[in-house]
Amino acid sequence: xxxxxxxxxxxxxxxxxxxxxxxxxxxxxxxxxxxxxxxxxxxxxxxxxxxxxxxxxxxxxxxxxxxxxxxxxxxxxxxxxxxxxxxxxxxxxxxxxxxxxxxxxxxxxxxxxxxxxxxxxxxxxxxxxxxxxxxxxxxxxxxxxxxxxxxxxxxxxxxxxxxxxxxxxxxxxxxxxxxxxxxxxxxxxxxxxxxxxxxxxxxxxxxxxxxxxxxxxxxxxxxxxxxxxxxxxxxxxxxxxxxxxxxxxxxxxxxxxxxxxxxxxxxxxxxxxxxxxxxxxxxxxxxxxxxxxxxxxxxxxxxxxxxxxxxxxxxxxxxxxxxxxxxxxxxxxxxxxxxxxxxxxxxxxxxxxxxxxxxxxxxxxxxxxxxxxxxxxxxxxxxxxxxxxxxxxxxxxxxxxxxxxxxxxxxxxxxxxxxxxxxxxxxxxxxxxxxxxxxxxxxxxxxxxxxxxxxxxxxxxxxxxxxxxxxxxxxxxxxxxxxxxxxxxxxxxxxxxxxxxxxxxxxxxxxxxxx
Numbered sequence: 001x002x003x004x005x006x007x008x009x010x011x012x013x014x015x016x017x018x019x020x021x022x023x024x025x026x027x028x029x030x031x032x033x034x035x036x037x038x039x040x041x042x043x044x045x046x047x048x049x050x051x052x053x054x055x056x057x058x059x060x061x062x063x064x065x066x067x068x069x070x071x072x073x074x075x076x077x078x079x080x081x082x083x084x085x086x087x088x089x090x091x092x093x094x095x096x097x098x099x100x101x102x103x104x105x106x107x108x109x110x111x112x113x114x115x116x117x118x119x120x121x122x123x124x125x126x127x128x129x130x131x132x133x134x135x136x137x138x139x140x141x142x143x144x145x146x147x148x149x150x151x152x153x154x155x156x157x158x159x160x161x162x163x164x165x166x167x168x169x170x171x172x173x174x175x176x177x178x179x180x181x182x183x184x185x186x187x188x189x190x191x192x193x194x195x196x197x198x199x200x201x202x203x204x205x206x207x208x209x210x211x212x213x214x215x216x217x218x219x220x221x222x223x224x225x226x227x228x229x230x231x232x233x234x235x236x237x238x239x240x241x242x243x244x245x246x247x248x249x250x251x252x253x254x255x256x257x258x259x260x261x262x263x264x265x266x267x268x269x270x271x272x273x274x275x276x277x278x279x280x281x282x283x284x285x286x287x288x289x290x291x292x293x294x295x296x297x298x299x300x301x302x303x304x305x306x307x308x309x310x311x312x313x314x315x316x317x318x319x320x321x322x323x324x325x326x327x328x329x330x331x332x333x334x335x336x337x338x339x340x341x342x343x344x345x346x347x348x349x350x351x352x353x354x355x356x357x358x359x360x361x362x363x364x365x366x367x368x369x370x371x372x373x374x375x376x377x378x379x380x381x382x383x384x385x386x387x388x389x390x391x392x393x394x395x396x397x398x399x400x401x402x403x404x405x406x407x408x409x410x411x412x413x414x415x416x417x418x419x420x421x422x423x424x425x426x427x428x429x430x431x432x433x434x435x436x437x438x439x440x441x442x443x444x445x446x447x448x449x450x451x452x453x454x455x456x457x458x459x460x461x462x463x464x465x466x467x468x469x470x471x472x473x474x475x476x477x478x479x480x481x482x483x484x485x486x487x488x489x490x491x492x493x494x495x496x497x498x499x500x501x502x503x504x505x506x507x508x509x510x511x512x513x514x515x
Contacts, residue, residue: 010458011503012447018051021449021458022331025064025160026144026369029332029451029460030055035440038463042470054144059136064147064157071154072111076118082128083118084135085147087195087360091140092117094206094358098134098236102127112150114142137229137236138360139199143335145365162333165371169364172371176324179374180338184314190341190352193367195360197304197323197337198229203358204319204339204351205271208298209237211350212268217297218242219263223272223283224250225485228468230302234271242266248485250276250283251411257291264295273302274313275416278432278464278493279486280305280405282416289316298347306407306428307455309381312421318345324370326455327429330380330498334370336362380457383498385426390501391494391508395433400512403488405432429495430454432464437512439463439490446511454495459504464493 015021015031022029030052032038040048052060061069069085072078083106086092092115096103105120119131135141151157165172173193181188194200212218220234222244234244245263247255250272260267270292275282285301292299301317303310307327314320320340325332339355341348362370388406395404407416407427416427435442443450449460452467465473465487472478473489482489496504 009499010449010497011499011507013449014447015449016051017048018053020054021451021460022333024162024331024333025054025148026162026333027054027331028325028335029449029453029456029458032450032452032462034444035463035466038466039470042466062144062147064144064151065142067156068112068142068147068150069116071151071156072109072116073118075111076107076109076116078107078118079121081118081121082123082131083116084131085142086115086117086135087140087142089115090357091115091138091360094138094140095131095134099127099131112153114146114150133232137198137232138202139194139196139335139337140202140360141195143195143363143366145369146363149363149365162369163372164365164368167368167371169367172364172367175371176336176367176374179377180340183308184320184340185312186314186340187343190343192339192341192355192359193362194337194339195362196335197302197321197325199360200321200323200337200339201230201300201302202233203355203360204300204321204341205233206237206358207351207354208269208300208319208347210354211347212298215296217266217268219266220244220268221256221259221270222246223256223270223288224248224276224281225279225487226271226273227277227302230271230273250281253284253287260291260295260297264297267295267297269298269300269318271300273305274311274419275305275407275412275428275430277305278405278430278468278491280407280409280430280432281412282311282407282419283412284415285313285316285419296346298345305430305454307381308421309378310385310407310421310425310428311416311419313419314340314342315344316419317342318347319351325453327381327384328377329370329373330376330455330457331373332453332456332458334366334373336366336370376457380498381428382424382426384429384455384496387496387498387501387504388427388429388431391496391504392427392431394505395431395508398512400435400437401433402436403434406430428455429497431494431496432491433494434488434491439492441514442511443492445514447507454493456495457498459495459497459499459507461492461494463490465489465491
């Protein structure tokens with residue numbers, strides 16, 4: 001394949017609705033250029049959905065996957081029935097469990113190395129929605145590169161020219177795990193590469209849940225306002241009589257201590273991000289580890305927002321998970337995650353025995369693409385660290401800016417810095433902020449890639465609450481829930497790239513000054 005690495009200048013540009021920011025059909029960065037488009041995306045407006053050329057396969061039916069599925073459906077005679085592509089037989093088992101009784105009537109077939117499930121004719125909208133939710137929450141679906149490879153094999157497509165590690169998947173796997181082993185200070189055999197960051201959480205959580213249940217531990221604690229699908233999985237797989245305890249502010253340690261004192265022997269685990277998404281707050285990890293140990297609970301930690309190159313959470317975690325789509329793949333065109341098990345954990349042996357039952361392994365083409373990009377991982381993090389500090393300094397002095405949230409904000413800076421990987425570590429790419437002026441006007445005018453991702457080599461922005469929690473934004477009750485967590489519906493999440501900081505600031509300045 002020809003050598004291609006994304007290096008186009010995206011600053012100062014407006015990208016059309018639905019266009020891939022990098023031009024790759026496998027990009028997870030797809031343009032939503034106005035707030036009206038964002039709302040249309042959330043409400044599945046046909047105008048918006050028809051324009052989507054790419055995107056996270058967990059959230060949209062990628063055009064390549066749609067074409068592949070159409071070929072499979074025709075081959076199997078499944079007509080116009082609804083169905084999904086899954087990674088392996090274990091994912092089919094879990095999908096059936098998740099969907100429920102009606103899944104017994106689903107047909108299953110293995111074609112082109114993927115497992116396809118087809119719902120019975122006349123399946124209700126609720127059943128179809130639940131079937132799709134499984135893919136969104138667990139990351140067990142097929143990838144766009146997998147679809148492309150199948151279509152190429154069938155003579156129906158040409159491979160997109162991109163740079164990959166020109167070696168077998170086994171070699172790519174070894175390179176990625178070898179890199180991460182050094183970064184984490186973990187043994188390579190304790191690292192499990194997964195189809196996505198969400199699948200890394202799902203696999204570890206399901207395995208740990210089954211171990212904890214044997215001890216009568218059925219209560220999960222969510223510390224902080226976390227990524228929406230993490231919250232959904234905790235809710236879905238908790239007993240109906242024992243829903244997760246949500247402590248929405250990471251600084252509310254007295255409340256956490258109270259819950260543990262009253263119910264600690266039933267607590268299976270505490271789940272948090274460090275820093276959290278999107279308020280970029282970090283809890284006191286040494287204190288949290290000691291509290292979990294006191295009551296025999298597990299600690300699940302996710303450093304994806306700032307990157308393990310900045311924060312060293314592995315020693316504090318029973319389960320450490322990370323999306324490698326962010327930072328490790330700076331061209332933002334790979335869906336892979338990693339789950340790391342800590343041998344110091346009392347749950348280690350039993351979780352190790354179970355976790356492979358829930359993992360959706362990466363597609364070989366995605367592994368090769370990540371193995372090619374991962375050499376730029378550390379350099380990307382260093383550059384965005386420096387840029388983030390300069391952009392924050394500028395934002396905090398703008399009268400139009402009401403609040404700025406970043407990893408080194410005063411409220412949790414000490415907690416963040418105590419888990420620095422080294423003295424040269426920094427805040428990562430993500431800066432969230434709220435304006436005194438119209439968010440919609442600023443968002444529509446800012447000449448940046450507008451897309452729901454972060455951790456790429458290029459600067460991007462999104463109205464995060466609209467994209468992740470639109471159901472809460474559109475109702476008074478939902479807005480009240482957001483307010484209790486300290487979240488404004490108009491919060492913008494900026495991910496700074498590796499471009500010169502002064503140019504990023506100039507683009508932001510121009511949008512602030514427009515009315």
